[in-house]
Amino acid sequence: MNERPLILSVTSGKGGVGKTFATINVAAALARTRKKILVVDCDLGLANIDIMLGINPSHTLQDVAFGNKKLQDIIVATAGGFDLAPSSSGVKDMAQLLFEKIEMIKSMIRELSGYDIIILDTGAGISEVVLQFNLLASKNILIINKELTCLTDAYSMIKVMFQVFERDNFSIIVNTVASEKEAVKIFTHINSICRRFLGFDLDYAGYIIQDDLATRSILTQKIALLDAPESEMARNFRTISNNISSWQNNHP
Ligand SMILES: Nc1ncnc2c1ncn2[C@@H]1O[C@H](COP(=O)(O)OP(=O)(O)O)[C@@H](O)[C@H]1O
Ligand SMILES: [Mg+2]
Structure with a gap:
């Protein structure tokens, strides 16, 4: 195991x-590939991973930000075989977390050991909190x-991360498509825009x-991959997971 986890x-x-x-x-x-994985719910104001997984955590990142809990104290195991650091939902102070608190959570994430990969599930948009968690990864x-507004918003995110933080290391997952062909077409489109206007290429994760x-598994609080392992969707997730594993092998 690499000593420092890969943070995505x-x-x-x-x-x-x-x-x-x-x-x-x-x-x-x-x-499933025997890696130690931690997911951190970084959508601080509208956290919902716990709900999607049907778990009711007794402590969340709110206790880390405002209480005396350490990040390790709030981590729970999930049915998916990965660990989760849950957050809370509908808490205004969490949605507008002060910069020092975000920095504190970030440094606690950075100091965690014992994981191969840490995945930060962020909120949408280019708010300071989202940018800060993206910067940590x-x-x-x-x-x-395929929606045009989704593509233009994604481009705005890439542009801000590049121009403000000199980030040029992005990987794309194209969701809710009818076929791989459609996904590649959408990826090629956004990639050509990035290459033309920002001067770098994007990576394709799948x-x-x-x-x-998707809707059914969320409704029943199950994990689609485990609930329907033979489905095309489960195959898609395994392909993405394989691609991510290859980054881990190359990570310094
Ligand atoms: N591949 C998919 N096929 C069908 N519906 C999907 C798919 N991916 C996501 N969804 C639906 O999109 C909705 C939003 O998903 P969610 O993961 O909560 O989005 P986000 O975290 O980006 O806000 C969910 O209700 C889910 O059912
Ligand atoms: Mg979400």
Whole structure:
């Protein structure tokens, strides 16, 4: 095991594109390959990983930010075989966390050991909190779909991260597509825009097919990958997980 975990963020310009759903399933797929995975719910104001997984945590990042809990104290095991640092939802102070508190949580994440990969599931958009968690990650996975506004928002996120923080290490997952062909077309489109206007290429992590299995699994608080392991969607998550594993092998 690498001593320092690989830290990744799952992020998007536009909201509701499937970040949390993808995070859970990719984490479960990675955990199936015997890796120690931690997911941190970094959508601080609107956290919902605990709900998607049907768990009711007694402590959350709120206790880390405002109480005397350490990050290690709030981590719980999940049915997906990965660990979770849950956050709380509907708490205004968490949605508007002060810079020092964000820095404190970031440094606690940085100091964690015993994990191969830490995945930060962020909120949408280019707010300071989202940018800060993206900055903590060594690679940002952007979830996009075919909607034009989703593509333009993703481009805005990439542009800000590049121009403000000199970030050029992004990987794309194309969600809710009808086929791999459609996903590659969407990826090629956003990649050509980045190459033309920002001067670098994006990495392609894979795609996720559009399937009611997503909605069903969220409704029943199950993990699609484990609930329907033979589905095309589960195969998509395993492919993405394999691609992510290859980054881990190359990580310094
Ligand atoms: N591949 C997919 N096929 C069908 N529906 C999907 C897919 N991915 C996500 N969804 C739906 O999109 C909604 C938003 O997903 P979520 O992960 O909460 O988005 P985000 O975290 O980006 O806000 C969910 O209700 C889910 O059912
Ligand atoms: Mg989410």
